[in-house]
Amino acid sequence: MAEPSGRPDHAFPEAQRTGVYRAIHERRDVRAQFLPDPIPPEVLARLLEAAHHAPSVGFMQPWDFLLIDSREVRERVHRIFQRENARAAECHTEARGMLYRRLKLEGILESPLNLCITCDRSRGGEHVLGRHSIVETDLFSTCLAVQNLWLAARAEGIGVGWVSIIDPAELADVLGLPTSVYPLAYLCLGYVSDFLDQPELARAGWRQRLPLAERVHGNGWKQPLDSPTLSTALETLEPRR
Missing domain, CATH: 3.40.109.10 (NADH Oxidase)
Structure with a gap:
């Protein structure tokens, strides 16, 4: 898991973040x-x-x-x-x-x-x-x-x-x-x-489970995202069961 940008002092240490996401998934x-x-x-x-x-x-x-x-x-x-x-x-x-x-x-x-x-x-x-x-x-x-x-x-x-x-x-x-x-x-x-x-x-x-990339809209129903980077990130996420 990559270290967060922005305010890293507000983020949990990586092991703790991993634990939170593990509980969710x-x-x-x-x-x-x-x-x-x-x-x-x-x-x-x-x-x-x-x-x-x-x-x-x-x-x-x-x-x-x-x-x-x-x-x-x-x-x-x-x-x-x-x-x-x-x-x-x-x-x-x-x-x-x-x-x-x-x-x-x-x-x-x-x-x-x-x-x-x-x-x-x-x-x-x-x-x-x-x-x-x-x-x-x-x-x-x-x-x-x-x-x-x-x-x-x-x-x-x-x-x-x-x-x-x-x-x-x-x-x-x-x-x-x-x-x-x-x-x-x-x-x-x-x-x-x-x-x-x-x-x-x-x-x-x-x-x-439905594909996440198909469930995310930009600024209105069924509208494309303004961020190609986010679109790519959503499409390339490792599938989770």
């Missing part, structure tokens, strides 16, 4: 590789601290963290997933439907810990700085907390899986959430036997 949505080993409290505390240090619009910090290790609660959540997954499977027919039904899409019961990261949509009061025009910024901010936790978990060797095939209203009822609190992310956490060398959906043939 090797993060996986884990469903099937969980081990039963518990996460040590001090490690879990670091992950939660990383999530809590996410940026938030108006510094509203709308998140809360519900740690779920109860088998009974997880079984109730798992039943919601099973029903919703069966409904989702009906959207796919023939070969696509067969592939969908073979996919492992959650680790609710296999992982040693479930974590629900919620968004309190009333936090900060009626007028939150920076939220006047886009009221969904509280949800966006909470997503950043999820990503912080996910990258920190990868650095700690802990797998994370996001269960999105779930009815949020029913999940809120199971967890006893107030009406103003939305269950944004239901996550499965735990040490894993291995991290896959590519995303599971890519490995299964469901979808592949």
Whole structure:
């Protein structure tokens, strides 16, 4: 990795920069590789601290963290997933439907810990700085907390899986959430036997990563970049899975 220009005193040392990019590129949505080993409290505390240090619009910090290790609660959540997954499977027919039904899409019961990261949509009061025009910024901010936790978990060797095939209203009822609190992310956490060398959906043939160079526009939709050097750099990046 080349040394940065500009203000090198603001940049991390190369080994630390490499670690950050490694966590980004090797993060996986884990469903099937969980081990039963518990996460040590001090490690879990670091992950939660990383999530809590996410940026938030108006510094509203709308998140809360519900740690779920109860088998009974997880079984109730798992039943919601099973029903919703069966409904989702009906959207796919023939070969696509067969592939969908073979996919492992959650680790609710296999992982040693479930974590629900919620968004309190009333936090900060009626007028939150920076939220006047886009009221969904509280949800966006909470997503950043999820990503912080996910990258920190990868650095700690802990797998994370996001269960999105779930009815949020029913999940809120199971967890006893107030009406103003939305269950944004239901996550499965735990040490894993291995991290896959590519995303599971890519490995299964469901979808592949799109070329970055085709996703970057200049000054307007589908407009070319003004910088030929950047265009070349994007096209020559080593492909990552």
